[in-house]
Amino acid sequence: xxxxxxxxxxxxxxxxxxxxxxxxxxxxxxxxxxxxxxxxxxxxxxxxxxxxxxxxxxxxxxxxxxxxxxxxxx
Amino acid sequence: xxxxxxxxxxxxxxxxxxxxxxxxxxxxxxxxxxxxxxxxxxxxxxxxxxxxxxxxxxxxxxxxxxxxxxxxxxxxxxxxxxxxxxxxxxxxxxxxxxxxxxxxxxxxxxxxxxxxxxxxxxxxxxxxxxxxxxxxxxxxxxxxxxxxxxxxxxxxxxxxxxxxxxxxxxxxxxxxxxxxxxxxxxxxxxxxxxxxxxxxxxxxxxxxxxxxxxxxxxxxxxxxxxxxxxxxxxxxxxxxxxxxxxxxxxxxxxxxxxxxxxxxxxxxxxxxxxxxxxxxxxxxxxxxxxxxxxxxxx
Numbered sequence: 001x002x003x004x005x006x007x008x009x010x011x012x013x014x015x016x017x018x019x020x021x022x023x024x025x026x027x028x029x030x031x032x033x034x035x036x037x038x039x040x041x042x043x044x045x046x047x048x049x050x051x052x053x054x055x056x057x058x059x060x061x062x063x064x065x066x067x068x069x070x071x072x073x074x
Numbered sequence: 075x076x077x078x079x080x081x082x083x084x085x086x087x088x089x090x091x092x093x094x095x096x097x098x099x100x101x102x103x104x105x106x107x108x109x110x111x112x113x114x115x116x117x118x119x120x121x122x123x124x125x126x127x128x129x130x131x132x133x134x135x136x137x138x139x140x141x142x143x144x145x146x147x148x149x150x151x152x153x154x155x156x157x158x159x160x161x162x163x164x165x166x167x168x169x170x171x172x173x174x175x176x177x178x179x180x181x182x183x184x185x186x187x188x189x190x191x192x193x194x195x196x197x198x199x200x201x202x203x204x205x206x207x208x209x210x211x212x213x214x215x216x217x218x219x220x221x222x223x224x225x226x227x228x229x230x231x232x233x234x235x236x237x238x239x240x241x242x243x244x245x246x247x248x249x250x251x252x253x254x255x256x257x258x259x260x261x262x263x264x265x266x267x268x269x270x271x272x273x274x275x276x277x278x279x280x281x282x283x284x285x286x287x288x289x290x291x292x293x294x295x296x297x298x299x300x301x302x303x304x305x306x307x308x309x310x311x312x313x314x315x316x317x318x319x320x321x322x323x324x325x326x327x328x329x330x331x332x333x334x335x336x337x338x339x340x341x342x343x344x345x346x347x348x349x350x351x352x353x354x355x356x357x358x359x360x361x362x363x364x365x366x367x368x369x370x371x372x
Contacts, residue, residue: 001121001258003348008120008259008272013239020230020237027227 107306107344112264114282115306117342121350123249124184124256126153129368131194131202139202141191150186157183157253182254195250198367211361241295244273247312247338248354248368260342267301267308280310287313290334297338308342335360 108116126149131138141149155161160178188195194202207215225232235241243250249258255273262268265283270276282301292298298314315336341353357365 001123001350001352004120004122004257006120006257008257008270009255011255011272011275013274017239020233023227023233023237024230 105346110262114262114303115308115344116262117260117267117308117344117350118262119260121258121260122184122256123251123258123352124182125186125188125195125251126150126184127187127192127195129195129250130204131196135193135202137201138193139200141187141193143191146187146191153183154185157181180254182256184251184256192369195368196366197369199364205362205364205366208359208361208363235295239274241276242271242273245271245276245278245296246354247278247297247299247310247340248356249340249352250368267310282308290314293317293334297336304341306343310340310342312338312340332358332361 110116110118158178159174159176159181192202196202196204199205222232227233230238236243242252244252244256249269249271252273255271257272259270259272260267261270265281267280267282269278269280271278276296278296278299280299280301282303284302285300287298287300293314293316295316297312297316299310299312301308301310303309313336315332315334317333336356336358338357339355341351343351345351352369354368355365356362356367
């Protein structure tokens with residue numbers, strides 16, 4: 001490692017998290033309607049994620065839709 | 075074991091000096107690392123590990139461990155051209171635009187290879203490559219990639235930690251150069267050292283007071299670091315790395331592979347007023363068929 005003549009700069013990585021929003025939004029149209037029928041959303045470690053529909057839907061109802069920054073993803 | 079590692083490093087550095095036909099200047103030989111008020115070697119300051127030297131030796135270099143001066147200059151010129159995203163070649167399209175999301179102004183890969191002119195940052199194994207995976211790890215890797223191909227972005231947790239702004243390879247350990255923001259501020263106090271990483275402003279607090287590691291039940295993205303002094307070298311051992319379902323934690327080149335057995339031992343040694351010799355030894359017996367070592371020194 002070499003001594004750096006400059007200073008350290010603040011690094012705001014997420015830039016408002018627009019990147020993640022765009023990645024997840026972009027993926028959504030590629031999932032077919034048929035696939036969505038067999039999917040549900042579940043909460044995992046604090047995040048909503050898509051899971052395949054289980055056999056007993058009464059025990060595993062479809063979760064509320066995911067909203068990110070006011071936009072519906074499903 | 076500790077003596078064995080130290081001996082290896084000393085022998086290796088001596089060999090490097092001879093191999094390059096270089097000899098340390100009298101000023102360097104007489105140089106002594108400055109001390110902090112409490113008498114420890116002073117590593118403080120802002121440092122960079124930006125370099126054009128690749129982590130692994132390019133295949134075309136085969137068993138060539140060092141560049142000649144001319145080869146190094148040619149390689150540097152080639153890498154700078156290859157990574158200059160401002161150069162427009164061929165048709166412009168979506169991929170072309172994506173590649174230029176940041177133009178070259180924002181990148182800081184350095185302009186030179188390491189001073190030793192090694193052809194890879196990995197010095198051990200001698201082939202300069204990350205060791206092969208164990209069969210179990212290979213299977214995990216294939217399963218992971220198949221899953222990722224089917225579900226690349228169903229939810230945030232499917233994405234890289236870097237995309238989620240959680241952790242970058244620069245934070246390590248081991249601390250690896252990034253295309254930009256490869257800067258570090260080291261601060262020391264009695265019984266502690268802290269490393270602030272410009273990339274994602276990660277701060278690693280390293281107790282150097284002899285305390286044991288925290289319980290294995292406590293894990294962090296950058297692990298749990300403990301330091302000790304070996305003469306003028308700060309030795310930092312890190313365990314207890316955090317993992318999620320995808321195991322995509324901060325050591326970039328280990329994406330999706332490392333597990334709870336990962337152990338990294340780093341060595342920080344001031345070698346002159348403007349240089350810290352950085353070494354990292356990585357071992358994970360359930361993932362790699364052998365340990366491997368990085369050496370980083372400008």
